[in-house]
Structure formats: C-alpha cells, structure tokens
Amino acid sequence: MKIIRRISGKIEDSLMKKNLEILLNEDIGTAYFSKDMEEDSHEYEMIAKIVxxxxxxxxxxxxxxxxxxxLDSEILVFTGGRAFAYxxxxxPDxxxxxxxxxxxxxxxxxxQENDFVIKKEPDLKKQKVMTLNWVFGELFAEINSYDxxxxxxxxxxxxxxLSKGGKIAEHVVQVIIPSLEKEIKMDELEFSKCPVCSRIKYIPSTIGFSPKPEIVDFNIVKTVEFFGTGHSANHKILVNHNVMRSMIEQKMAKLHQFVPCR
Ligand SMILES: [Zn+2]
Known part of the structure; x- marks a missing residue:
C-alpha cells in the first residue's frame, strides 16, 4: 500500500523555482506547480523538508x-463500473x-420504490457491469451478464x-444488492449529521484500507451506512474474494476498481 501525496504551491521567485526543480528533476513552470508522489519516495522525503x-x-x-x-483480500469494496448514463x-430529483x-x-x-430512469437505451459496447452517474451504490448489468x-x-x-417512449431498457437491468445484516465498526471514521433529516453519513476516506465488516459470509452486499459529502450519499458495495476474482476473470471489472478491506 502506498500513500499518494500532492505537493503544490505558488512559485514565488526564481530561487524557489530552481530549488524545486533540482529536487524534482523536472521543469515546474513559472506560476504554480502541483506534483503527486508516493509518501515513501526519496522525492517526498526531500521536498517534505522545505514544505x-x-x-x-x-x-x-x-x-x-x-x-x-x-488479490489476497478476503473482502473488498467494489468502487463501481464505468458510468453509462445519467x-x-x-x-437531484x-x-x-x-x-x-x-x-x-x-x-x-x-x-427503493421505483425503477431508475435513463433517457434512452444505452449503447453499451463491451461493458458488462456499470454504474449510473452520481449513483455509486447501485449496480447495473448487461442482461446476459446478469443471467x-x-x-x-x-x-x-x-x-x-427509459424516459423516451415510456419503455424499459432491453439490454440492461439493475442488480438488486442485499444489505449487510449489521453495521460496520467505524470508530475512526469521521461522519456528518444532516441538519434536515438528522441521518448520519460517513466522510469517504481515500487513505488506507476500507473498514472490514465482522460478518463476511456473503457474495455481494451493500453497507448499511451511507458515505458521501455535500448533497451526495451512497452505500458502499462489498464483495468477497471469489467475486472479485471472477469479476476480473470474466472482464466485468478491473483490479483497480477494488479497494481491500482490513
Ligand atoms: Zn438529510
């Protein structure tokens, strides 16, 4: 696991520009620079001293x-397929x-009370498992992949x-994912409480492993908890090791779409 850091700032003068370019071994431009690096790299170790x-x-x-x-994880978050429609x-309606x-x-x-609605029959190409824009906690599948x-x-x-013509999509269905039976212990995660409905959602963290549930005897589930910031909230989709492996083998997902839980 590597933590990725972003160093950025205004380039105030030519001396600063020169110092940074020596450290980073590249031209950083003139007004503002931003560079991503691994936390345990030599580059970061050097630049951290002058931050x-x-x-x-x-x-x-x-x-x-x-x-x-x-590949070794028992439980993983599936971060969703490619978004195929709005x-x-x-x-937010x-x-x-x-x-x-x-x-x-x-x-x-x-x-969920009603079907999701999209404009028209999607043009899927080779996609087998997809996500709707903004709706990260629900999965959609090409009909044969579902079957x-x-x-x-x-x-x-x-x-x-489909909003045009009042029909239903022929090639895509929503996969109904059951909820995990129990909440996950997330003592360390920050959350916010809604001033309108008083419900809680967790701030999605991109640092380190995702929290692992105590119950692990499932194929695919949704977390009970919501995650999100601003006006957005979604459940996380969790899969077990075998589902992750088979989704990759069957070209339904790629390795980088999974985040290990621990
Ligand atoms: Zn609310």
Whole structure:
C-alpha cells in the first residue's frame, strides 16, 4: 500500500523555482506547480523538508494498493463500473423519484420504490457491469451478464425505465444488492449529521484500507451506512474474494476498481 501525496504551491521567485526543480528533476513552470508522489519516495522525503519554508501545500490524495494486496483480500469494496448514463430527471430529483424517504439536503435515502430512469437505451459496447452517474451504490448489468453471473448467485434484478417512449431498457437491468445484516465498526471514521433529516453519513476516506465488516459470509452486499459529502450519499458495495476474482476473470471489472478491506 502506498500513500499518494500532492505537493503544490505558488512559485514565488526564481530561487524557489530552481530549488524545486533540482529536487524534482523536472521543469515546474513559472506560476504554480502541483506534483503527486508516493509518501515513501526519496522525492517526498526531500521536498517534505522545505514544505514549510516555501509555503507549500502538502496533502494526502489517495492510496495505491499493490495487485497482490487486492488479490489476497478476503473482502473488498467494489468502487463501481464505468458510468453509462445519467439518472433522469437529472440531479437531484431522481432521488425522490427512485427512493422512499430521501433527503435532498444530504442525499440519504430509504427503500427503493421505483425503477431508475435513463433517457434512452444505452449503447453499451463491451461493458458488462456499470454504474449510473452520481449513483455509486447501485449496480447495473448487461442482461446476459446478469443471467449468467448475478442471477445464479441468487441476486434479483429490476428493470430500468427509459424516459423516451415510456419503455424499459432491453439490454440492461439493475442488480438488486442485499444489505449487510449489521453495521460496520467505524470508530475512526469521521461522519456528518444532516441538519434536515438528522441521518448520519460517513466522510469517504481515500487513505488506507476500507473498514472490514465482522460478518463476511456473503457474495455481494451493500453497507448499511451511507458515505458521501455535500448533497451526495451512497452505500458502499462489498464483495468477497471469489467475486472479485471472477469479476476480473470474466472482464466485468478491473483490479483497480477494488479497494481491500482490513
Ligand atoms: Zn438529510
């Protein structure tokens, strides 16, 4: 696991520019620079020493897991397939049309009441598992992939409606993912409480492993908890080791779409 940091700042004078270019071994331009680097790199070790004296900004922007760390994990977060359409009507009203008890302020919602609606039959190319823009906690699958992969796993599906012509999509269904039976212990994660509906959502962290649930006897589940910032909230989708492996083997997902839990 590697922590990725971003160093950025205003280039105040030619001396500063020269010092930074010696450290980074590259041309950094003239007005402002920004560079991402691994926390345990020599480069970062050197630049960290001058962050304060040069008024630079240093922040963690993410975590890079090794292939082995992903492939060896018992439980992983599936961060979703490629987005294939926007939910209709566009944000944020699709929430109230789709779910019960949804809150437009924080984005938290209750049971799904209606099908998602998209504009028209999607042009899928080779995609097998997809996500809707803004809706990261729900999975959609090309119909054959659903029949061959998700259905035998015992997962139900529901149709996806098309706003043009009032029909349903022929090639895509929503895969119904059950909820995890229990909340995950997340003592260390920050959360916010909505001033309108009083429900809680966790700040999604990109640093390190994702929290692992105590219950692990599932194929695919959604977390009980919501994650998000601003007006957005989604459940996380968790998969077990075998599902991660088979989704990669069957070209439904790529390695980097999984975040190991620990
Ligand atoms: Zn709310």
């Amino acid at each position: 304060d004296s040069h008024n630079l900004h240093d922040s963690i922007i993410g975590t890079k897991f090794s292939s082995q760390e992903i 939910p209709q009507p566009e944000s 699709y929430l109230t049309n789709t779910y019960n008890d949804s809150c437009l302020y924080c984005g938290v919602f209750g049971e 061959l992969y998700f259905k035998p796993m015992g997962l139900d599906s529901r149709t996806l409606s």
